[in-house]
Amino acid sequence: MTTFKILLTALVSFLMMNCAIAQTDTIPTIPAEAPQELEESEPEAFVEKTASGESIYRMVDEMPRFPGCENSDKPTALKNACAKDKLVNFIANELRYPKEAAEEGLEGMVLVSFVVNEDGDIMLPEIKRDIGGKCGEEALRVVSLMPKWVSGVHEGETVKVRFNLPINFRLQDADNEEVSEESNYKLIWGNAKPEGIAKSELERLSEEKIYVRDLYGKIHPISELELEYTRGLKYKQVDGYDEISEKMAKLIRKARKRGRIIFSAIIQGKEDFLTVTQEFVVR
Numbered sequence: 001m002t003t004f005k006i007l008l009t010a011l012v013s014f015l016m017m018n019c020a021i022a023q024t025d026t027i028p029t030i031p032a033e034a035p036q037e038l039e040e041s042e043p044e045a046f047v048e049k050t051a052s053g054e055s056i057y058r059m060v061d062e063m064p065r066f067p068g069c070e071n072s073d074k075p076t077a078l079k080n081a082c083a084k085d086k087l088v089n090f091i092a093n094e095l096r097y098p099k100e101a102a103e104e105g106l107e108g109m110v111l112v113s114f115v116v117n118e119d120g121d122i123m124l125p126e127i128k129r130d131i132g133g134k135c136g137e138e139a140l141r142v143v144s145l146m147p148k149w150v151s152g153v154h155e156g157e158t159v160k161v162r163f164n165l166p167i168n169f170r171l172q173d174a175d176n177e178e179v180s181e182e183s184n185y186k187l188i189w190g191n192a193k194p195e196g197i198a199k200s201e202l203e204r205l206s207e208e209k210i211y212v213r214d215l216y217g218k219i220h221p222i223s224e225l226e227l228e229y230t231r232g233l234k235y236k237q238v239d240g241y242d243e244i245s246e247k248m249a250k251l252i253r254k255a256r257k258r259g260r261i262i263f264s265a266i267i268q269g270k271e272d273f274l275t276v277t278q279e280f281v282v283r
Contacts, residue, residue, distance in 0.1 A: 048162065056115055058162045058232060060154035064116035066090065067147055083150075091167060094142045101133025102171060110139045112165045118158040120148035131169065139167050181269050185212050185220065187278035189263065196283040199257055206249035212265050212276050223273065224266040227251060231259035255282050 048056040062076070069082035100106075111129035114122050125143045130136035143165070152161035190208035197205065212220045222242040229236045229251050238247045255261055259282045264275050 054160065056160045056162050057152065057154055060152045060159060060161055062153040064120070064152040064161050064163055065150040067120075067150055070150060090146070091142055094145055095138060095167070097169065097171065098134040098138050101131070101135050101169065104133050105171065106131050106133040106135065107170055108135075109166050109168050110135050112136075112139045112143055112167065113162060114143055114165070115160050115162050116149045116151060117160045118151055120151045122146055122149070123160075128164070129166075135169050142167075182274050182276055184215050185267065185274070185276045186214075187212050187263055187265055187276045189278070189280065192280050194278060194280050197261070197280050198283055199255070202252050202255055202282070206244065206252040209243055210263060210265060212267050220267045222265045222267055226264040228262040228264070229255055229259060230262070231256060234259075257282055 048058070050056060065079060065083040066087040067083075068086045069079045071079070108131035109129065110127065110131060112125060113128045114125040117123050122143060125140055127136040127140060151158040153159070154161075188211045190205050192201070192205055192208075210222065210225060212222055214220060225240045225242060225244070225248075227238045227240070227244075227248045236251055238245065238251055240248055244252070252261060261280045261282065262277065263280075264277045266273050266275050268274075
């Protein structure tokens, strides 16, 4: 069996966005049951109720943070950025690529959901999206090793907050220190910037063409295009061919603030097909 080196990228740039806006939105969970269809109206204050009647928030004034960045002299935005880096480093140091996944060549994103309670303890961890090969179990194991977090705050009080953490599993040949081939390509959607798209721009962007370019600016044909939209507990996926379909355009136009639009384009690489993915956040 080929020896692999883990190339881990924890997709946590979203983790601090709630704090930047409310002081984006965590990447939403994908329900275990059938995905919920998008609704025209959706409450801004997301609150779950436990069987005992306790409230679990999903949007609060100040989202929970990974510990280690609580220097009171730093503004909240810097604490958030610091906490994100520490979380990425923690996962990179603790996560072990499962043997089963490595042997099968499984790669992709595992989505873990958990609750940070008023004391900063991790509660109710569960897998919302898995790729098999025991990657989900490994993600849960890493979450179980986490120290106490800095609790979320809402209206001046610490509260229970649901937190959703995506972890991207990537394999790389141990003898090849170069980055994955996918990193040589970039998905371009008009003038849309990944860190933020104004909702007023969605109508125009829904008619734009998707391109994939390499480092030299060459455009590569897209074989298949997939669009995922996530916000809160909402999740919708639409598959297509080489461009934005009418179903995709409709979904884009219905996107709301703090929603996440994720394109995945399949192109022909040097030896095999590759998937180039880009996420865009609606502001």
